[in-house]
Amino acid sequence: PTIKSFSLPFFPRHTQFFPCTQGIIKLYEEQGKYLHAEHISILLEMISSIATHASEVSSDSSLHMKFHKACSLLEASEPAVVHFENETYQSYLKLLQAVLHGYPFLSEDMDIESRLLDACEKILRTYLKCTGNGPSDEASHGNQTLHCIVPLGAAKQEELSARTPLVLLAMQLLHNLEKNSFRRVLPRFFPLLIDLIRCEHSSGDVQHALYKIFKSSIGPMIEV
Template identity: 35%
Template structure:
């Protein structure tokens, strides 16, 4: 019990030594433990360590918000202590679980629940620790999993959904409603004799803090999503031969790309973010990198499944790949073409000339170019039969790529290669 209590000592040396002694003891004598005893160890000794850490972090976060981000050195030291303790303890738990996997494998669901509980938290450091531990578990124990155990990929899917960036506070205009309500209260206070300038300053400060936390939460979630994408790709690369097509398709359901694209396509939200300016410090579109990374990872995973189709006999992946390629090209062309212009009033004729895109739009197209190039390469890599069967579906999109503007020459070069090596021969054979 003393060793357990010392694992929370504020002195780093004592804390780390206590954790090492605790886990060394379990490693050295764990082979004598039965499953029921291990279950008691996890439930009564190991998991409570993380309950204490998460509770302390919650209290720390509440204190920070209540103080308006005023933090002193002692609080920073305490936060560092919490993260160090959590990171080390999670690594030790994972290593312990792997060492005695033959006995404790029925506890896998509980361990995964622990890891995903960190991933789902709106705190980048804790989520990062959870993702690192998850990959550590997969890299060390994945080879021991039977096929049914690989259904744990569902836990990553749930974590992904739970950490989707949320801009509702801004898109709904809630921050403006707060400001209006607060200004109303400010007027009443002025009638009561209190100086209005001071009250307005306080309300403006509160509004700024609320916006800061809303933007900070969205940025945190976006960062966690990028880490999750990297984790999925790393796990897939390690165990590509072990994970069935069915479970891989669960991994790549591109909810991230769809959500990011929905946010990036919200012109009203983007306008509000631009109006807020330096307070948000976000690129425009706000989740462009996340959208690109998600689309790219989905393309890679689907191409791998199609390549391995002779092994798993799954035809669904190729249909998913075709749909995804179609979606990526449509998104790019819509972005390049822009929103349709509104009809002008009066007798003024409506121009049908394409208006050149501005510098901001050109930068966005340049950022999207790499995904479009990968998409064109994925289409070109389809088998002859599949390529011929889907050419009629892709041809209008290829024509759109020819006519639209681009942010760089990458897309045009990849398109030229595809037309000359794949489309041209098909058309010649049809003549």
């Protein structure tokens, strides 16, 4: 089955699917109707592993320093490792969505929705860490000490801008959950959404996405 478009947020033009993830997506599109659960599971594990590796590369500060030093000596542009992470997670979410909507019964057996939510949570937490406002915990909620919010530096602002399309995609997926599914996962994601409200963002699109979630998904659950 062809993987349908889900009105994904815009990703920078210079980012392209890497051959491996592109090949996996193409294989599913062309041979999906012949694949069994075991085959689909292998494809998902492959992209998941690539996404995990991309995340590790993106968060490795020592590796970034080596890239910076080498590129400075060579007078070359530094590799866009954040975009590498974006692309792989976009591919992973795209395949999860395709399986979820294309094979409802198979999706339940393979716990596809849970995998999708795990990926969304990781994306939101990574974004929050980039803003300098990591996810809240019980200790921080109980601490009444006020802290100044230090503006992000240029490098962090650039990284935040690069991560924005992916966090918008994760928020869109949460917003599109069925009512009962959203109600079930709200306790898990509500603290993250609250943390997003108090963060500095590079784009007003994040605040708009938050507004949509609170208005159309959370609002109706609040009894007047």
